[in-house]
Amino acid sequence: EIVLTQxxxxxxxxxxxxxxLSCRASxxxxxYLAWYQQKPGQAPRLLIYLASKRxxxxxxxxxxxxxxxxxxxxxxxxxxxxxxxxxxxxxxxWPLTFGGGTKxxxx
Amino acid sequence: xxxxxxxxxxxxxxxxxxxxxxxxxxxxFSTYGMHWVRQAPGKGLEWVAAIIYDGTNEFxxxxxxxxxxxxxxxxxxxxxxxxxxxxxxxxxxxxCARDSRxxxxxxxxxxxxxxxFDPWGQGTRVTVSS
Numbered sequence: 001e002i003v004l005t006q007x008x009x010x011x012x013x014x015x016x017x018x019x020x021l022s023c024r025a026s027x028x029x030x031x032y033l034a035w036y037q038q039k040p041g042q043a044p045r046l047l048i049y050l051a052s053k054r055x056x057x058x059x060x061x062x063x064x065x066x067x068x069x070x071x072x073x074x075x076x077x078x079x080x081x082x083x084x085x086x087x088x089x090x091x092x093x094w095p096l097t098f099g100g101g102t103k104x105x106x107x
Numbered sequence: 108x109x110x111x112x113x114x115x116x117x118x119x120x121x122x123x124x125x126x127x128x129x130x131x132x133x134x135x136f137s138t139y140g141m142h143w144v145r146q147a148p149g150k151g152l153e154w155v156a157a158i159i160y161d162g163t164n165e166f167x168x169x170x171x172x173x174x175x176x177x178x179x180x181x182x183x184x185x186x187x188x189x190x191x192x193x194x195x196x197x198x199x200x201x202x203c204a205r206d207s208r209x210x211x212x213x214x215x216x217x218x219x220x221x222x223x224f225d226p227w228g229q230g231t232r233v234t235v236s237s
Contacts, residue, residue, distance in 0.1 A: 001169075034223040036152075043202055044144075044152065046225035055225055087152055091222035095168045096142075096154040 002026055002090050004099035012107040019075040021102045023088035028068045032092035035064055035073045038101075039084045048073065049091070078104070109133040109226055111203050116231030119193055127188040129203030129228055137161070137181040140206035140220045143188045144227070145199035155201070156188065159219040160210045171197075193235045200230040 003026040013019055023033065031051040036044040046055040048064035051071060061076040075082055083106050088099040115127040129141070143155040156177040157166045165177050176189040186203055204224035208215065 032222075036224075038152075043227035043229055044224075045227070046207075046223060049207065049221075049223045049225075089152070089154075089223065094166055096157075096222055098152040098154065101151050 001095055002029060002093055002097050004088050004090060004097055006086075006088060006099035006102045008102060009100070010103045010105060012105050013078055014107045015078050015080055017078050019073075019078055019082070019104055021073040021075075021086055021104075023066075023071040023073070023099050025069045025071075025090060029090040029092040031067050032090055033064075033066070033071050034089045034091055035062075036087045036089065037082075037084045038087065044087065047086075075104075109205070111205065111226065111228035113201065113203050113228045113231035116201065116233045118234045118236060120237050121193060121195055121235055123193055124189070124191045125193060125233060127190065127201055127203075127231055127233070129186045129188075131184045131186070131205070134205070135209075135211060136184040138209055138211035140208065140210075141177075141179060141186040142204045142206060142224055143177060143186075144202045144204055144224065145197075146202070146230075147196075147199045150199075153199075157206070157220060157222070158186065160215065164219070190233070193233075195235050198233060198235045200232050202230045203228045 005024045007022045033051045035048040038044040052064045085101045085103045110132045112130045140159045142157045158177045174192045179186045204227040208221035
């Protein structure tokens with residue numbers, strides 16, 4: 001099973017600041033990595049797939065990068081609605097696995 | 108618009124069974140794989156099971172293999188999760204999610220699933236407790 005480790009667990013930032021979230025895989029997933037956003041009481045929403053492709057309707061301030069074992073989700077300038085929990089997920093091998101999440105909170 | 112609506116959750120005793128349903132609308136259900144993903148209270152996401160577009164192949168997490176069965180009824184636009192021998196640790200919100208690969212426009216004979224999820228339903232809560 002591929003283990004995904006997200007860091008940091010919590011990121012405290014102000015609106016307008018840049019957020020950089022990390023996801024590290026226990027073995028290479030090449031580019032088969034997705035990112036999701038989850039707000040309290042809501043279902044997750046797909047942001048990024050294949051490491052760097054933005055899903056339909058996702059603002060350009062969200063970007064993904066990386067390959068192999070190290071991946072990054074960047075939010076260029078935080079909007080109030082971006083404060084949420086973010087999960088990475090590898091979609092290369094069975095079983096599909098998620099990281100433990102990074103909470104982006106208002107500083 | 109694409110919509111997924113789960114139902115069937117509730118409170119059940121350990122060892123008992125429960126069947127979840129997910130009704131799909133707004134897209135051609137029979138050309139997409141489907142997944143179930145769960146989230147225990149206050150915890151992260153855990154993928155549970157997947158089924159390809161025509162129902163001929165299924166995949167499971169080790170934690171549910173042999174106890175849970177995913178199935179689908181394409182004429183009814185519904186995917187199911189039959190859960191048996193339930194354990195306290197199965198307590199979670201269960202989400203159904205559509206796979207992102209549309210097999211109506213590409214050859215899915217070798218790779219019928221993309222394995223990323225979009226969109227998700229709102230979830231149904233399952234509590235296993237005596």
